Amino acid sequence: MVRESEIREGEVAVEAPPPTDAGLVFIGRIRTPWTSRLMAPRQGRVDGPVCRLDIFEPWVPALKGIEFYANLEVIYWLHLSRRDLVLQSPRNDGEARGTFSLRSPVRPNPLGTSLVKLVGVEGATVLVRGLDCLDGTPLVDLKPDRCRFTPLAPRQPGDDEVGDRNP
Numbered sequence: 393m394v395r396e397s398e399i400r401e402g403e404v405a406v407e408a409p410p411p412t413d414a415g416l417v418f419i420g421r422i423r424t425p426w427t428s429r430l431m432a433p434r435q436g437r438v439d440g441p442v443c444r445l446d447i448f449e450p451w452v453p454a455l456k457g458i459e460f461y462a463n464l465e466v467i468y469w470l471h472l473s474r475r476d477l478v479l480q481s482p483r484n485d486g487e488a489r490g491t492f493s494l495r496s497p498v499r500p501n502p503l504g505t506s507l508v509k510l511v512g513v514e515g516a517t518v519l520v521r522g523l524d525c526l527d528g529t530p531l532v533d534l535k536p537d538r539c540r541f542t543p544l545a546p547r548q549p550g551d552d553e554v555g556d557r558n559p
């Protein structure tokens with residue numbers, strides 16, 4: 393039986409410093425079909441259910457142009473996570489790995505990221521597939537998966553000798 397905030401064999405918690413406000417502003421709330429951490433997928437799938445990103449005011453105008461991108465990166469705050477484990481046992485088998493070698497939701501700053509497919513934009517709501525978070529998860533940021541305006545690095549002397557890294 394998987395429990396939600398247990399300490400498993402091999403896991404190590406530390407006395408984490410009290411969280412301080414890094415100045416995050418939640419820009420919206422994520423609506424998904426999952427109401428329990430035990431039901432949510434470990435990672436989203438682009439053939440998963442359509443989920444909603446409900447954007448709060450005053451950020452709604454910031455959606456302008458988003459419809460031109462097929463793929464978005466969604467960044468969210470895994471608000472129900474414990475934040476004090478340095479070693480974790482994902483399989484609950486006594487084998488523990490360092491938090492920074494895992495994509496576990498349990499981390500000092502519980503940020504989650506997913507690459508999602510854009511399904512549509514309806515006013516202040518963005519519809520996407522590919523999420524794995526609980527209904528009601530706070531939304532931190534939304535950005536195109538790659539910026540189409542990122543300039544290529546200028547050519548450097550010697551590039552031809554080592555092969556072209558920026559085709």
Ligand code: SAM
Pocket residue numbers: 429430432433434435436469470471472473495496497503504505506524525526529530
């Ligand atoms: N895709 C993100 C990433 O890689 O950064 C998150 C991956 S994490 C393994 C996904 C799991 O986090 C879900 O299966 C669920 O157990 C848990 N989870 C989802 N929403 C959460 C929330 N709001 N608070 C705490 N845990 C959550």
